[in-house]
Amino acid sequence: MAVLVSVLQLAVSLSVFPVYLLHFLGLWNWICKRFFPYFMVRFTESYNKEMAAKKQELFSSLQQFAGPSGRLTLMEIGCGTGANFKFYPEGCRVTCIDPNPNFEKFLISSIAQSRHLHFDRFLVASGEDMHHIADNSMDAVVCTLVLCSVQNQEKFLKEVHRVLRPGGAFYFMEHVAAEPSTWNFFWQQVLHPTWFLIFDGCHLTRESWRALEAASFSKLHLQHLQAPLSWKIVRPHILGYAMK
Template identity: 75%
Template structure:
């Protein structure tokens, strides 16, 4: 099985050789950063349609973590186009972080469409270093389809714990590696190198639940689900929340 995966992976990489050449020449990252927000704008519409009930369920108790004022301060990591905005409670104060500045114009459009929120600011930064956000200043942090593509998920979660107030919560919804010895796992392993390059650092085989279990939260509510998505490769998901 391992040899078959290796042979097929090599064949796929050969077919994708023009992309690897652009990456070798240092051009692909620039192209990807420009192209990816447009792809995500279309993708998140479809994803939200198929995952709407799961997102509503996930975010149904967000307001329980609001501070004494009753206002919920929320930080979204890897905010992208603002696909989660419509699921947040009215009056929520939202700060967004993303390392790609090209998302900002799409984010502004989402803010205009979601007047029930109080938008604070957009910070261009990687989640591994959110020094612009003060210690203990957030009630909730959120990331969806982000842990699959960050360079250092352990450092991301350390930063999340830093910016959350005591008793604050981290919400997540992520596609993850499929169960071993399944066809989904087989094709995830075959396609992972090309997928990683084409989709801006996204890993098909990342076991993000293990990182969350080691992060030291006082409470972790995590479930594995098969997401109702058209693409089999990304159906294995985890979702839930963790309390600092």
């Protein structure tokens, strides 16, 4: 089976040879960072339609983590185009972080359409290094479709834990590896090298729930599900929240 996976990986790689050539020449990362936000605008529109009920259910409990003032202070890591803004409670204060500065113009458009929120700032930073954010300063931290692409999940989750106030919560919704015995997992393995390159470092075969289970959160509410998505390859999902 491993040999078949390798052969098919090679066949897929050859089918998109120009991408690999640009990567070899050191040009692909520059191109990807500039054009990936345009893809994400289309993708997140479709994803939000198919996952709207799941997102509404997940984020419906956010307000319970508001501070003594009753106003929720929230940070979204990997905010992208602002696809989650409409699911956040009225009046919450939002700090946005993304490592790709090319998302900012799309983010500005989403902010203009989200009058129910108060926006503090947009920071260009990775989730593994959020030194701009003070310890214990956030009521809630959110990421969706981000754990698949961070370079170091353990370091990322340590930073999330650091910036959360005691009793605060980390909300997540992520695609993950399929069950090892399934055809879906077989094709995830086949497509992974090319997928990783084309989709800006996204891993198809990550078992992100393991990193969450090993992190220093006091409580973890985690659900596995098959998401109602058109793209079968990313249907295996986890969602939930973890408390500090």
